[in-house]
Amino acid sequence: MEKENLQLVTDLRHELHTHPELSYEEVWTRQRLINFLKEHTNNLEIVDEGKKYFYAAYRGAGEGKKNIAFRADFDALPIPETIDLPWGSTIPGVAHKCGHDGHSSSLVGFALEVDQKGADQNIFFLFQHAEETAQGAIEAREILQKEKIDEIYGFHNMPGIPLKTVSVIDGTAHFASRGMSIEMIGFPSHASEPEKGINPSYAIAKIIDAIPEFTSSRTNEGLVLCTVIQIDVGSENYGIAAHRGALKMTIRAEKETELDQLQKNLENLAKQLSEQQGIQVSFKYNDIFPETVNTKECSDVVRKVCEDKGLPWQELPEPYRASEDFGEYLKQVQGSFFYVGSGEDHPGIHTLYYDFPDEIIETVVEVYKGIAGTK
Numbered sequence: 001m002e003k004e005n006l007q008l009v010t011d012l013r014h015e016l017h018t019h020p021e022l023s024y025e026e027v028w029t030r031q032r033l034i035n036f037l038k039e040h041t042n043n044l045e046i047v048d049e050g051k052k053y054f055y056a057a058y059r060g061a062g063e064g065k066k067n068i069a070f071r072a073d074f075d076a077l078p079i080p081e082t083i084d085l086p087w088g089s090t091i092p093g094v095a096h097k098c099g100h101d102g103h104s105s106s107l108v109g110f111a112l113e114v115d116q117k118g119a120d121q122n123i124f125f126l127f128q129h130a131e132e133t134a135q136g137a138i139e140a141r142e143i144l145q146k147e148k149i150d151e152i153y154g155f156h157n158m159p160g161i162p163l164k165t166v167s168v169i170d171g172t173a174h175f176a177s178r179g180m181s182i183e184m185i186g187f188p189s190h191a192s193e194p195e196k197g198i199n200p201s202y203a204i205a206k207i208i209d210a211i212p213e214f215t216s217s218r219t220n221e222g223l224v225l226c227t228v229i230q231i232d233v234g235s236e237n238y239g240i241a242a243h244r245g246a247l248k249m250t251i252r253a254e255k256e257t258e259l260d261q262l263q264k265n266l267e268n269l270a271k272q273l274s275e276q277q278g279i280q281v282s283f284k285y286n287d288i289f290p291e292t293v294n295t296k297e298c299s300d301v302v303r304k305v306c307e308d309k310g311l312p313w314q315e316l317p318e319p320y321r322a323s324e325d326f327g328e329y330l331k332q333v334q335g336s337f338f339y340v341g342s343g344e345d346h347p348g349i350h351t352l353y354y355d356f357p358d359e360i361i362e363t364v365v366e367v368y369k370g371i372a373g374t375k
Contacts, residue, residue, distance in 0.1 A: 001362045001369075005112040010358050012036055013105035014087035017356075020076030020094045020101070023130035029074050030054065033104060033127055041115040044125075052129035053140040057147070058114050061122045069124040069143065069152040069335075070368055071326065072107035073100045073131035082352045098349045099157040099342075100131065102356030106155070106364040113365060113374055120373025124149065134289045137328035144332050151298055152335035153371055154326050155364055157356055159348050161314075161341030164363045166306050168299050168338050169316035172222070174292035174324040176259045177252040178285050179229070182207065182270045185280040188243040200245040201233050203273040207247060207266065214265045222254025224262055225321065254319055256291050289323030295334035302338050305370030311363060340364055 021029050030052070037046055037056055044056040055069075079097045081089035089095040096102075104127060111125045124147055130136035143149065161167050184204065189197025208228060215224045227250045234242025251266070253259035267283060274281035306313035316339065326337045340360045347353035369375075 001109065001113060001365045002116070005109055005116075006362055008040065008112065009105045009109035009361060012108060013101050013356065013358060013361070016074070016101040016104060017085070017087045017096050018090050020089050020091050020096045022078060022094060023075040023133045023136070024052065026052070026075055026129050029104075030127070030129065033074065033108065036108060037111060040112060043115045044111060051139065053136065054127055055143055056111055056125040058119060058123040058125075060118055061120060066121040066150045067124065067148055068121050068372060069126050069147070069149045069329075070107060070110065071126040071128055071140075071152060071154040071329065072103040073128050073136065074104040075100055075130055075132050075136070077132060077350060079350065079352065083355065085355060096356065097351065097354045098132070099354070099356035102157055102358070102361065103155070106361045107368075109361055109365045110368040110372075113369055114372060117374050123372050131325050134287050134323070134325045137325035141328050141332060144329060149333050152329045152333055153298065153302070153368070154335075154337050155367070156324070156337070156339050157342045157349075157360060158339040159342045159346040159354070160344060161339060162312070163341050163343040163346075163357065164312065164360055165341040166302065166311055166313040166338060166363065166367060167316045167341065168302050168313060168336070169319065170294055170296040170299050172254055172291055172319040173294050173316070173337050174289075174319060174327065175223070175252050175254050175321050176256045176289055176291035176327070177250055177323040178259070178263070178288040180249050180251050180263060180266065181284040181286075182247045182266065183282045183284065184245045184270075184274065186243040186278070189241045191239050191241050194241045197241045197243055198278050199242050200277075200279050201242050203270070203277055203279060204231065204233060204245050204247045206273055207269055210269055214262055222258065222319075223321070224254075224258050225252040226250075226262060226266075227252070252321060252323070254291070289325055290327035290331060292324050292327035292337055293330055294336045295330070298334055298336035299338070301371055302336055302367060305367055309366055309370055311366065338367070340367075
């Protein structure tokens with residue numbers, strides 16, 4: 001990677017870090033990225049349709065060549081900046097604690113290199129909003145059909161992996177997950193006469209008790225998890241028996257078929273208990289992430305690029321339990337989502353002490369260049 005380009009995008013990364021924005025609030029971030037690309041490139045078409053995401057296109061390879069997309073996310077998290085950084089967040093309670101500032105800056109660095117040196121394929125640089133809520137990819141995936149994308153690639157920085165080491169996996173890379181809320185309404189009574197009311201506490205307790213039965217350490221299809229996030233029953237009025245309640249969980253599985261079955265089991269039990277006890281029950285879902293399933297042929301491309309360029313790489317031994325909305329793209333076209341190590345002792349993502357390591361930007365750009373056929 002050209003040193004001047006590396007310095008430009010490193011400075012950009014720091015600038016993005018100082019102005020973090022939450023999902024669906026990324027107004028400044030989005031415009032800054034657009035302006036930067038317009039200022040520093042000559043051969044890219046910036047496609048801004050007034051939506052939350054945007055993309056840049058290099059069409060110089062012409063017809064008959066592949067259309068390959070590369071995606072970066074740019075939303076931040078509702079986590080305060082607690083470490084002393086020259087480029088620390090200036091927005092109270094919000095910070096780039098997942099490294100999306102680095103993801104976007106790396107994609108910009110790749111765009112600069114393609115703009116200056118060309119590519120063997122037609123390249124689309126997709127800058128996506130709202131990854132943390134699982135909604136951004138759902139809205140941005142329309143680019144795949146519009147631009148007739150053949151393959152798509154993306155990466156995530158990953159603490160726990162040696163610095164600058166690329167990690168690759170075939171098949172499932174991230175679990176599917178969704179937030180599930182079981183909401184129950186019974187009937188109020190005086191606390192001295194609980195028998196005259198309908199209290200959903202007991203039904204909720206039975207559902208919680210059944211979770212180990214519905215999940216297992218490992219099924220034939222992979223790991224299945226149910227994490228209780230919140231139990232909200234009744235009020236602080238000691239004269240009224242509880243009559244409203246909600247059980248909120250994150251359900252998660254390596255395979256979506258297993259996740260669907262877990263959801264069905266929980267729903268059926270809740271309905272059965274509600275019918276028996278005269279409770280109204282309803283269900284709500286949010287943060288719905290698909291499984292992220294890599295195409296082996298595309299992961300093989302990443303492996304070969306690392307071999308050809310002498311970049312350190314390793315096989316990811318198992319999928320990450322955490323979810324990633326990149327899977328929405330992989331439901332429509334083939335591709336691969338890989339990882340670049342932030343260091344074995346680097347603070348974890350979504351923690352107070354995390355900051356994206358600038359050292360890995362060049363590694364990402366070189367892998368992307370290898371996929372695109374850029375010198």
